[in-house]
Amino acid sequence: MNPPYRGRFAPSPSGPLHFGSLVAAVGSYLDARTQGGEWLVRMEDVDTPRNVPGAADEILRTLAAFGFEWDGAVLYQSARFEAYAAALAKLIEAGLAYGCACSRKEIADSATHAAIDGGLAYPGTCRGGLPAGRTARAWRLRVDDAAELAFVDRLQGRIAQHLESDVGDFVLRRADGLFAYQLAVVVDDAEQGITHVVRGADLLASTPRQIWLQRCLGYPVPIYAHLPVAANEAGEKLSKQTKARALCPDMAAAELLRALRFLGQPAPDELARAPLAAVWAWAQENWSFGAIPRQPLIALPA
Template structure:
């Protein structure tokens, strides 16, 4: 199987250091395997988007030497494919219309009761995917065996919102399938989405990629670096220091004579030594403070 990976940022702001670790890791994994690395812009939720952020993100990837294969995919151009998938899921009775409000769900301890709450009319209704009342499992490439009963963990989930916007789980899973993605390497903050996306693809009779979730970088106080948390945007003027720090997060130690080297040199060293890396245990890791990286 030819390796095909991807990086899928949300244009809610520029990339920060945690984003760089995720992008670099997936890029190195794909390049080391002799495979392809695609970039997808997850511009699915216009209210959350920052004007110009998508272009800024692509420029940042280029500034750090992370070149991608093919054309950039934009979720905003995929609405017809998402609706076709929803129609198929409704026809197969895997999905249903629902008008339960957030207040009503709160009274149910935020656990959706399933298809018993279905309504026949699509007016002012979301579309939810029914989930089985049994344990689902998969083997994560970094975190090991992951299992959960989705029925007991939120229950049926939204694949199209009441306002007509498509759900993240649907779009992400379908894009990966349609793009022939074989491996998804992303942050452990998304690990809870994986069983939902795998189940959705099973309902569509589509193969799921192999998943691995790397520890997310925190600010040292167990808070994930994030755009919403005002994490500092990547500074291209510090590309060498930031790439070196990102390699450290993967358990790789570039030699002292490479400190300050241009991105292409550091990436070449990373490709040569990536098979030797060992991911830190767990789902979080602090910033490499000895390098005094601000994020």
Template sequence: MSDYRGRFAPTPSGPLHFGSLVAALASFLDARRAGGEWRLRIEDIDPPRCPAGAADTILRQLEAFGLHWDGPVIWQHDRHDAYQAALEQLIARDLAYPCSCSRKQWREYSVYPGWCRNGVSEPAKPVAWRLRSDLGLRPVVWQDRLFGQQRFDPAELGDVVLKRKDGLWAYQLAVVVDDADQDISDVVRGFDLLDNTPWQRQLQHALGVPEPSYLHLPLIIGEDGQKLSKQNLAPALPEQDDAVRPLLHAALTALDQTPPQELATAPVDEQLRWAVAHWKIDRLHAEAHRQASTDAP
């Protein structure tokens, strides 16, 4: 077993769709090709967005496509204490501050203008906690494995929320704490999250945790030009073997791996053995968006 440890971390706001499959498959193949581990984390920190049964559906879908994870499933709803400890670290270093402002108040600005940085504007109101992006690591530079060198100034992106006014944890803090606690070495995910990486790098630096390597994948879009997503009612992945086989082949094709045509009807395990043995990042085209066919070959 190598030191590689990857992960797939879906939000259970609904079943997985073809875009989810492409991301999960790439992450899985990258880990298995490296002889490493592939972990599963369910990012359910926003209960109103997570209907009952959605997480169980996701687990069944992954198993139907042969994407078997290592170790126990990690659930973010169990991780409150870890997130709170990280927030307190940031507060102690003056890198996080309470904010009473609403999005409506600053809607004319492209990013939050930092009105509460030096004190809460309206102390009687509920507060969120924000990151002082102007005081942390700047600029943030990293080498994406597909898109090459990336350079951002997080202060130009604004002070991201770490904990919401309703007490729920925000994605940016939770993902950094979880990746660190799970010893994740490599993150493979969609291009839509590339511009989240500067905040995450800034938080990793502030908390003194390792910085994973990143590979951002072309985002799968539908015929209407919109990202395939649960919000856009993308069709759920099937769980029946006769429907799974051609869709797995289509996902390999969407990842530019050029699987043989005859593999489209092969059992899932056979397709995955071929895919692990032939997985190459340099086959991937560095495109922000990709329209991929989900039709059976």
């Protein structure tokens, strides 16, 4: 018997929500609610230097103003470092994680090719042990390239990577002592009992690493769906870095309608003059997962 549906929306408090954030929230929310599932909110603030003071509270106020209703208390990654440390200790004890002394410059000098996410594939310098006189700066997870790691995404189809050549042994705890996103998200999804992950396709390349880590820790693997990502007229993903405009609660109904149409939902023109509650009522009654575009990136009209 399959466990009950549990989904989540997990923004980073590095700035306000924008239209791209809204698309991810709407897609995950409606997928959960139309299947009778729960929808949780998690604040992914593990990378503390990037957190903007007050941004987490502003994100929650914006979600509420847009009519989102989440289940249970909001989970904050910044309060969960002990859980991440315990998971890392388990991996170290099992011989699956190891200390790495390499600096970024050393990796750049020795790497032979780029990783699938645009960085450099780690060449495995410290995999057999630390060089003499060196101490660990970071901790990495061993990957296995004996076979490809593949999964079927509900939207993007079959995705496969050879982790050793595509990314290399990846970081679990950084040189600055902070835990990496990949470890935090896997531990949190398992602890919160997340069964379905619906998020932007910008995270698609991370998913094989997360599945490998889930297997190493003995965690269940959620069902994944990666939504198309909204891009500006230059083809850049909407983000804080590309100066994406913050959502305006006064325009909640119009922005929600825009997000629904971006996700392929044939919302009627009369909803443009309807109140927010009416837009949500139409969305929950007419939501069609099959109508969502399958491409990973969609440019918004200028």
